[in-house]
Structure formats: structure tokens, C-alpha cells
């Protein structure tokens with residue numbers, strides 16, 4: 343099993359007679375029935391990760407445990423929203439589109455939080471209509487908009503304010519900075535955060551309950567979260583001093599890292615939350631605060647490892663490199679339209695030859711897509727059996743987060759569907775697009791004066 347590291351691949355993945363099985367379904371049967379490329383969701387893997395985050399938060403923070411908000415932007419469909427709902431987690435959405443998906447799953451409004459740095463008035467009104475528990479506000483204009491729209495509906499809307507604590511986190515390091523050159527949040531250091539609080543206090547339609555921060559993604563240790571918690575608690579202390587009441591909610595965001603390749607070593611949810619809990623406890627005591635209700639928003643850490651992408655190899659091409667070495671380009675039937683992360687973030691992935699065992703020696707390969715773009719790369723460098731050939735299936739691990747959700751129709755390539763597998767059963771949860779889906783958006787008619795466009 344050495345090529346299927348359980349820290350990277352979904353729990354149910356095995357090799358049976360040389361062939362990869364996921365959720366008890368063989369990849370050749372999946373390819374035959376659903377076509378390629380296709381995203382395969384290991385349903386029990388997703389559920390167990392969601393449950394682990396929920397349990398770890400409750401066990402570490404106990405009576406101060408708030409909510410686990412699954413970050414829908416990582417990946418959401420109606421079926422996945424239903425799974426999250428049934429597991430008892432909350433959900434966060436950033437747009438009217440994401441809200442529409444979770445609404446189609448009948449997700450209870452009192453378990454939804456709405457983010458976004460530029461929510462339209464329509465989106466705000468939709469969130470209010472649906473009765474979302476919390477709107478996280480991110481600009482002064484938005485405070486005015488939510489206040490006015492809530493007033494029109496005769497509502498007193500619960501809100502949380504997104505703060506920029508001046509902590510910028512990456513996988514292995516973080517920096518604290520007074521200069522916060524990003525679009526998200528109200529800067530604490532510049533005083534913007536305090537002005538926002540003052541503005542909120544003027545509105546009879548808004549009820550501020552806490553502070554929020556989200557500092558980065560694919561973070562592997564607790565230090566950046568610890569530093570963020572301290573900044574947020576110090577802000578809560580100022581609030582307490584000036585208002586003589588405390589805000590009860592502290593939301594530390596998502597960004598918890600996962601293993602894409604062998605060298606990635608993420609911290610476990612339990613260890614991470616224990617460490618943050620210690621910091622929260624110590625600092626609440628130091629600042630004379632009651633302990634806030636502590637919530638988190640994992641997206642990638644729940645859905646990322648639960649999905650793989652299955653592709654079919656179309657062509658292979660050997661390229662001579664400058665140093666005399668060679669590289670095999672393995673082109674698959676998808677690419678940057680279903681996985682933009684490699685070209686966008688220089689992300690790493692791992693993959694295996696999925697439909698058969700091979701005893702051929704391994705060689706350096708580059709897995710590329712079918713798009714008209716030389717940056718259309720899925721994996722820059724990976725060892726695959728040298729006899730990989732057209733018709734073979736390639737499975738790429740840990741594509742659940744920011745894969746299908748960031749997919750595009752570049753080159754008019756239909757976006758792949760998603761199937762959920764469990765106990766030998768496979769079902770479609772998002773169907774694959776067809777060229778008819780793409781053509782359905784084309785409106786062929788004569789040009790009209792600009793004022794008359796529909």
C-alpha cells in the first residue's frame with residue numbers, strides 16, 4: 343500500500359487486484375459508468391472528518407465550545423449540505439449562490455453564517471429573508487446596508503465583525519504586521535475596527551455579538567492562530583472596558599492544513615485546538631475576560647482529503663531536457679478547468695496509476711491537461727510507472743477543496759461531475775456538464791442598441 347499514504351488518500355481507498363477501489367467501487371467501473379474526468383467523494387471519509395472537528399472542538403473547549411462552520415466555498419452541493427446538516431455542523435456561505443445551494447438542502451437558517459467582503463444588497467436581503475443567524479460584516483458601507491435592510495424587514499440582525507489582526511499565515515510560518523494590505527476585515531491596528539464598532543452601536547437594527555478573523559490557508563501549526571486569538575481577545579477587552587459588557591463570540595476562521603504530498607505534516611484537530619484553548623484560557627485570565635464561545639470554520643480540512651479526481655490518459659510524450667535527462671508528459675482529459683490550484687498557487691498533488699499495478703520502473707512524469715495553455719499542469723513532477731499509456735486511469739488525491747468549486751469552462755470544456763461512493767454504491771451528486779449545458783447559455787441573435795439589451 344506504500345503508494346496510498348492514508349494521510350493523503352481517503353480512508354476507504356485500497357488496491358484490489360491491482361486496481362484502486364474507493365468506497366468499495368473500482369475505478370474502472372466508475373470510469374465506465376460515469377465517464378472521466380470525475381470527482382469521487384468518499385462519503386464516510388467526509389463524515390468522519392466533519393465529526394472529528396466537531397468532537398475535538400467540544401472536547402477541548404467544553405462549555406466554551408461554539409460552532410463548527412463548514413466553509414461551503416471549499417466545495418458544496420445540495421447533497422453535501424444535507425450531510426453537513428445531518429452531522430449537526432453549521433455552515434458558512436459567502437454569496438447568494440452558496441446560500442441558494444444550502445437553502446435547497448433546507449439548511450436551518452439559525453445554523454448559517456454569511457461572509458463576503460462585497461455582498462450585494464440582493465444577497466444581504468436574501469440572507470435576511472432566509473433568517474441566517476449571523477452576518478459577518480466587512481465594511482462601513484455594509485454596516486449601513488445590513489442595518490437599513492434589516493430595518494425594512496423589522497429585524498434586529500445578529501452580526502459579527504471581521505477583524506484584520508495583522509497576522510498573515512502560510513503553511514510553515516506567519517508574520518505579524520501593522521500594515522495590512524488586504525481587502526478583508528477591519529484593521530485593528532489602524533483603528534478601523536473600533537470605528538466600525540462605534541458605527542454598529544448607532545444602529546437599532548444590528549446586534550453585535552462577537553469578532554471574527556480568517557488569516558490564511560493551508561496552515562500547519564497553531565502559532566498563527568494563537569497570535570490571532572490574542573489580538574482578538576485584546577480587542578474584546580477594549581470593548582469590555584468601554585461598554586461594560588462583553589461580546590460572547592470569538593470565531594477564528596479556517597485555514598487548517600491538509601496533506602497533499604508526503605512532506606506535508608498537518609497538526610491534528612485535537613492537538614491544534616488544545617493548543618489554541620490554552621492560549622485563549624491564559625489570555626482571558628490575563629485580560630479579565632469571561633471565556634468567549636469559540637468557533638471555527640474549516641473547509642479544506644473537512645472536504646479536501648475526502649475526494650479524488652479520476653482522469654483518463656490521452657497522450658504521452660517524451661521530452662529531452664537540457665541536462666540530457668528526459669521527462670514524460672502525461673496528458674489527461676481534464677486539467678486547469680477542474681484543478682486550477684497548481685497554476686494558481688503552485689500547489690502540489692500526488693497521483694497514482696489507478697486501473698492496474700505495474701512493475702515497470704518509475705520515471706519522472708509531468709501530468710498535464712488538455713487546455714491551450716502551457717501552464718495547464720496538474721502535477722509538475724511525479725514518479726509514475728514508465729509504461730503508463732493512453733487509456734490508463736490516473737487518480738489525483740486530495741482534490742475535494744477548491745477543485746470542483748473553482749472549476750471553469752475554459753476552452754469550452756464541460757466541468758466534471760461529482761459522485762459519492764460508499765459501501766460499493768456510487769451515486770451522482772453533481773452531474774457532469776455536457777456541451778448542451780454550455781450551448782444553453784449562448785444567445786444567438788442580431789446586435790441591438792446597448793439600451794435594449796436583455
Ligand SMILES: *Cc1c(COP(=O)(O)O)cnc(C)c1O
Pocket residue numbers: 413415416457556558559560595596597598639640641642643743
Ligand atoms: C476560505 C475561508 C474559510 C475556509 O478556509 P479553509 O482553508 O478551506 O479551511 C473559512 N472562513 C473564511 C472566512 C474563509 O474565507
